[in-house]
Amino acid sequence: MTHQREELPLFPLKVVLFPGNILPLHIFEERYRLMIRYCLEEESNFGVILIKKGSEVDDQTEPYNVGTAVRIIESDTMDDGRMNIITAGQYRFQIKNITNQTPYLVATTDILNPGPPPDQHRLSVLMTRVSELYNTYEDLLSETIPDWEIPKNVPQTPFHLGCHIATRLQITLIEKQRLLEVLAVDQLLMQEIKILRYEIQRRQATVIAERKFKAIPTSETPFWKNNSLN
Template structure:
């Protein structure tokens, strides 16, 4: 088993391979993570691991004044996650490549200034999911969490191609039901991808589901299983939406956006 160490960025959302993740980073522990990523050559990948936070677990909110944001104390990498962070995270996550890291020198409204008045108050980050991993252990000895992870291979499974075609049709019906429930006009259909793996991840990211449901799709044993689950979910959701006068939160089908 080949393992590697990867900086961890826990979020209240699930990142899928191939999907873009914009971040506004202001907590001291994650600013430290990004400073280390910025030391890597710009021409090379700048990877970190995104893990979804389990239901009932909360990351530290901004502006709490906890020790990890003070000048006197170093960041507390476990703040909000308890003594054993592994219990707060789902087991399967996604590697993200920070293609763009843009420091912001002036703190915005509600943001804490950087320690000692030096360095960026926050970072704007644009990252892209690349591949899945299984989280084996968490090291909390540094300013941010670091995971020991093993890569997860994507296996097609039996009938993935046919399932992908069915999922795309069901997703289009789901989009129409969602647009109708919100009294919005559905735009022209975009060209569908041919790769069943890409279909499975795009649909998983674009469907309005609870974090636990998205996480189940991320950690599916193979593409065919993920697509079969999506087909069932899409049919259920479209049927439910058609009976509702409006669907709050439908705008989140555009893309995942997370604020640290």
Template sequence: MADSLPLFPLRTVLVPGGSLGLRIFETRYLDLVRDCGRSGTGFGVCLILDGGEAGQPATPAMVGTEARIEDFGKSDDGLLTLLVRGTRRFRVRETHVRDNGLLVGQVDWLDPDPDDELRPQHGLLGSLLRQAIDQVGGEHADAPPARFDEAAWVGWRLAELLSVTHAQQQALLEEDDPHARLDRLLALIA
């Protein structure tokens, strides 16, 4: 049975474990944040395939990532700001639009990635990620060394950090096998 999940279509891809800063100004999304805060639930972030981030509901990609609110505040211009973290992936079965313009999906949750280690042919990607994080720092700078041997974690962090198109990021998000995802990443950097 599918679960109901409010959707927030964006011109970006959120991956599991990734963080995203948002500025909220539309009533439908202020309502969404209020509802998530009251119920302790998340919402779905999907790449926009057609349409815009504001105004009429956009057409979202059918695979997205649940976002959980980690922090919130107010910007200098008075807008609500959020820091969200990607958790689990989902596939949208169908959507409908609420009276306030919020897009809601009936979703099936995708299986979490297995706790597999990097295969020898992907060892380069673990080293590349370690070098990139050493150079740019950021929230993963203090990650335990063992994380750089985890196939899924390495794949998701590279999907965040590499300069690839949104369509390429979406293809990585839609890939269910972490080793196949790493193969795609190898092809992208080759």
């Protein structure tokens, strides 16, 4: 498989972003103000990538190798130089080598494409199954997480549906990173089916336990004050 190569400024964060998803950012560090100004002037993308070691304000941060290139779709600069921007995930990339460390990371990257489409019948079966599980999962989340909102619009293409589900899954960042690194669309959907089955069972157990707890009758008089126990 051939890859298109490009230079990308990098923004290591404690977040895993998938193509097709929106990420708002507040830019306060001077080095990233410089980076965002460069991207705005040059109409350039930059890469959002999960931190492997270090922190968001660490000069020696080590990122994972695979991230998502983003495009700035809105920006607002405050009087003190801080910025609020809204970015949209475009495509995945893989770092080949870091070409610049200061004032911010720049890397030579390969654009990662989903690859050749799998068998259409197989893909259709996977799409149907993952969609059914995802709908059940969202319903359970709305029961177990206060103010959880179920999205009205869900992507219908296999790759972007997979990216949408990966974003919505309430799993660890490392688990999300593993999904981001899955290139084949059918493999991504298969991994999500496994995760959804497990998460649904776990959430269902939580719902059942909460319902049973609420169904237990309570006495107006605390048991330790109940004279019938004496």
